[in-house]
Amino acid sequence: MASQASGISASGTNNASIGSFASKLSWNFNAFFYIDYPEKHLQAELGPKRRKTKGHRAYVCIHCQNPPWSNRVPGNAIHHAETAHRSLIRASEAANDTPSTFASGVLSGAIDSYIVSRPSQAALRSCFNKQAYIEAVVGLLTRRRPPFSAVEHSGLRDLALACNPAIGDLLINDRKQAMGYINSNYSLYSSQLAERLQTTQSKIHISSDLWTSPHRHGVLAVCVQWVDEDFKLQKALLGLPECKHGHSGATQAELVASTLRRFNITAQSLGYYIGDNAASNDTCLEELSKILEAESGAEYPHKRRRIRCIGHIINLALQAFLLARSKEALRAALEATADEPGSTMLEEFSQQLHELDPAEIVAHSDTTTHQEQRQEERQEQPTRKLTHARGKRATTTHQQASNVDERFAGWQGIPALAKLHALAVYIRSSALHNDQWYDAVGKQLGIDNITRWSSWHRVITVALKKKPQIIQFTAEQACKQINQIKSGA
Structure with missing residues (x-):
């Protein structure tokens, strides 16, 4: 090592980069060394200490196989080549009468001209x-989700040919060919997965959910979880069958049953089913139990094995706690769903929680005369309307909010939330309003959505954070509307 250090010092290249080294050489550095990252496996570790880089690079000698040679310092690599492979360097120098020139740090001549034996076409092929190449293309298409036509792009082909110019006829150049490889991979790995599912240490638990693709195709995701023979929790996606002829529970049950049948999952090995609180999922599980019983003769206890979405239940409880005005309103909502089957009660309660009519509350709760009089007086008062610039939807929202019983009105009965909703609708009513808002506030407000449970939290967070800017924005918009009314008058 000392002799290497002295050689590096004598050459004056101890602290130089690989680019400055290569520009001073009369031979091609890349024909003798390739770059490796010995610590790159540390990137696979998870947690706060996960490595974000590949670590130190090492220059590995191509010509030293037994034993291999590598070093982290490019100067040491140059010294090694000039010491251990002097004959190859002289041969490469003899191939050129004058030192090679670089253009933008890349050697202008071919790399093959600097080594003694030029690789043949057969050697390059x-x-x-090819198998690693196919798996890489399949992984790119399925994990990053580019279009299948990406394999037909000339840029991807040029990239592969730049690495190996002799493989033009071995590349995937057709989208149908790529889809065929994906189907073959799925068939291969699904058969392996089916074998693994026969050696589980636990029941096989399934979950399903409907999803609509950007091209408006309805698909049903069927996933499984199990404990393998090493007592480790495993999970996998069994299939994405297309839901073509309807989204009913019976249709979903047929798709789930066909997926389970493909992987040899029977009623005896099937565990719990996890799904959201939609009534169609209850029907799906009931129909699935009939199919499994007809196929295997074993009964599947679908009511006991049904696990509902705990997030949805917690969301309903929070809404009832935060938005209900009285216990009578909650009792009315519960009584309105009391006659419904247990499988649909949560869904019906959610609907009642958001759309309970004042008349229904009066009919189901003990309303005092004073409360009834206050309700009548409030209904007789003229409804406060927004200006036409806020849009028809915002006006309707405030009209509904003013007519809802104050004991239970949901978010419509909370003035601050109703105002935020109207503001969000106004911003989204036109691109001009959105641009004016963003110029004044600098952050999108968003909008509340009944199916996005954290939407209200996000809207309120932005409103509190940007409160001064929002007050200024609303004041300016009000002034503009007043001026427009005056000028029109």
Whole structure:
């Protein structure tokens, strides 16, 4: 090592980068060394200490196989080549009468001209790992989700040919060919997964959910979880069958049953089913139990094995706690769903929680005469309307909010939330309003959504954070509307 250090010091390249080294050499550095990252496996570790870089690079000598040689310092690599492979360097120098020039840090001549034996076409093709290439393309298409036509792009082909110019006829150049490889991979790994599911240490638990693709295709995701023979929790996606002829529970049950049948999952090995609180999922599980019983003769206790979405239940409880005005309103909502079957009670309660009519509350709760009089007086008062610039939807929202019983009105009965909702609708009513808002506030407000449980939290967070800017924005918009009314008058 000392001799290497002295050689580096003598050459004056101890602290130089690889680019400055290569520009001073009369031979091609890349024909003797390739770059490796010995610590790159540390990137696979999870947690707060996960490595974000590949670590130190190492220059590995191509010509030293037994034993291999590598070093982290490029100057040491140059010294190694000039010491251990002097004959190859002289041969490469003899191939050129004058030192090679670089253009933008890349050697202008071919790399093959600097080594003694030029690789043949057969050698270049034999070093191409076609299976690894196919798996890489399949992984790119399925994990990053580019279009299948990406394999037909000339840029991807040029990239592969730049690495190996002899493999032009071995590349995937057709989208149908790529889809065929994906189907083959799925068939291969699904058969392996089916074998693993026969050696589980636990029941096989399933979950399903409907999803609509950007191209408006309805698909049903069927997932499984189980404990393997090493007592480790495993999970997998069994299939994404397309839901073509309806989204009813019976249709979903047929798709789930066909997926389970493909993986040899029977009623005896099937565990719990996890799904959201939609009534169609109850029907799906009931129909699935009939199919499984007809196929295997074993009964599947679908009511006991049904696990509902705990997030939805917690969301309903929070809404009832935060938005209900009285216990009578909650009692009215519960009584309105009391006659419904247990499988649909949560869904019906959610609907009643958001759309309970004042008349229904009066009919189901003990309303005092004073409360009835206050309700009548409030209904007789003229409804406060927004200006036409806020849009028809915002006006309707405030009209509904003013007519809802104050004991239970949901978010419509809370003035601050009703105002935020109207503001969100106004911003989204036109691109001009959105641009004016963003210029004044600098952050999108968003909008509340009944199916996005954290939407109200996000809207309120933005409103509190940008309160001064929002007050200024609303004041300016009000002034503009007043001026427009005056000028029109």
